[in-house]
Amino acid sequence: MNSQWIKEQFPILNQEINGHPLVYLDSAATSQKPRAVIDAIKHYYEWDNANVHRGVHTLGSRATDAYEGAREKVAKFIGAKRPEEIVFTRGTTTALNLVASSYGPSVLSEGDEIVITQMEHHSNFIPWQQLALRTGATLKFIPLEQDGTVTVEAAEATITSATKIVAIAYVSNVMGVVHPIKQIADIAHRHGAVIVVDGAQSTPHLKVDVQELGCDFYTLSGHKMCGPTGIGALYGKKALLDSMSPIEFGGEMIDDVGLYESTWKDVPARFEGGTPIIAGAVGLAAAIDFLQEVGMDEIERHERTLAAYAMDRLSQIDGINIYGPNERHVGVVTFNLLDVHPHDVATVLDSFGVAVRAGHHCCQPLMRWLNVSSTARASLYLYNTEQDIDRLASALVQTKEYFA
Template structure:
């Protein structure tokens, strides 16, 4: 039993409301988490006291804003255990970070006949950029096959990744199946074949203690809004040796060193990838979110989220006609399912009347939906402020939904 949810809920103002006459049960954390009061106050304090542009002004507010922005970079570097602070590039989120790798790195190294290795469980953000790289360079996309439960094996990875592979890009935790992929082992296979390892960390960073040096990944992308931070901010970690040799893909102010009428030179890392006025308030909020999560403890958060997913799996499995997707074990923070022949959107709409928020749709994973042979699924995703009681409320609401559709069927 985990008591974390009950302890922490008071720090999240949004959770203390009613929806449709019922206490809010927020189980859509895979899409976006909620923010604790400390993060909200940090952003508010920045705008009330410290707002200015960064890296430019010599006045006091400019210095405060710059210190806050660069301080957030230091927090991200420590949170991921990056070797150098300049290996952290602030972006708008995971999607932007992955596109940066695809367009700046991959297009410069891939040639016709080269291979880019993915899995069928990838989010569209870790699929479409590589499709575009393949079209532009003549590289070939290859996929590590899925096992019947949605997991992958290292044996299949060894067969799929070859000496022609330039890039392996895999989600750490699937936003549909909940499976945690062996990215450390995949990185070792990739490196033995001369490829680089890219990790989509959108779903892993909120729930797991991440050590990019231990994983030995070459690039790691994540979003702040899924880990108690603001929307519109995230980061790309990249090994310094790789980032140094990459060209920026966004040009303008702030990222330049010298500009002449016909030629320009760019700043050093990380600034050459952060053109224009950066996401200052977002970085401040992300730094506050990292402080909050670090104080709670990532190991404790992981144990709590895994526990909720386990009991949800067990209780939902007792509902006749409910299908759960993904492995029974090796599951982080979510349960994806369908209830009989009821469309996932209808399920989500009905239980919303009981104040329960879940996700329904293809979850930006259309190829995976086709592999599962479904059009859509419902997803309950948990975080540190959720409780066992909320899992029970979800199960009861789904039983009520089943009865409702039977009564009108």
């Protein structure tokens, strides 16, 4: 991987923060955007801006082609069978809520089970918690190992014939662990359950094939994979999507509207009421082109190597506690400095131009499991280098000295 060329593709990285060259280590919150994505969005607004699926004029046709072309691109990128299995959403949060609000009530009743883990992002935790409360279903948790991993054996012991839905992240946004999704999907299907996979942290970093993984539903967020904010996607097997009712109503999702009843379009249109996120879809398509140009296998290799380097460098600092496994670890390194609040750590690091995240990372149940209120988190992406990690390590040493 040509690290210098890649870094040059991201204009925002060419700046100083507090007199220091920017080191951006917060990509799990949102990734930076390459010039190709910025240019694609700019070109759409300057040349093709129109509403889709409505006008027969040239701009409307071009906008529709770009929007539906983006759907085809997402489908191929994650290995869906057909573009109709891709529903554009505002992001992973909206996609997960769509499944929980539309599919969930149709299959759950009192005594049924929803299986998740304690390490889920709130977006893949609260919808199922609230669904259980509404339906009388039981919310169950696959127990975590000491290092925060989920084993196939633990999943096997938790998922039962009463389980109707298993919802789990492919990659944890705090622990950096990659879960054995294919094996968990096999267990779920053997018991007649469906599996919903939160792909917010996996899609940017790993080659994803939803058919190979056995996902029934899979979600992604564009802004975490070099795309713009406000665009994401839900993948669902077509038979499952066909069985679901819309939860938002308005223009473009209807087939026929009568005075007292209405009918809906086929999927995915029935779930995309109103003017869709057209420019966002154009930007997401450009982001996929960029990631494929670099190569997803190459991105994964680079990040795993960099994560191992970061774990090694940071573990040499006295008084640091690093969370998560040493292996099966992607580019998320979560840590705390002894007797220093994570927000203070992040503030001092920022004074050295190093951007990290501090807080509970939308994972309060996991924080309680770790017996902490919050942590600091450095999250890596394809534009980061060993020099960035060295800057982080050096700034952490100076942070320690500042609070000594």
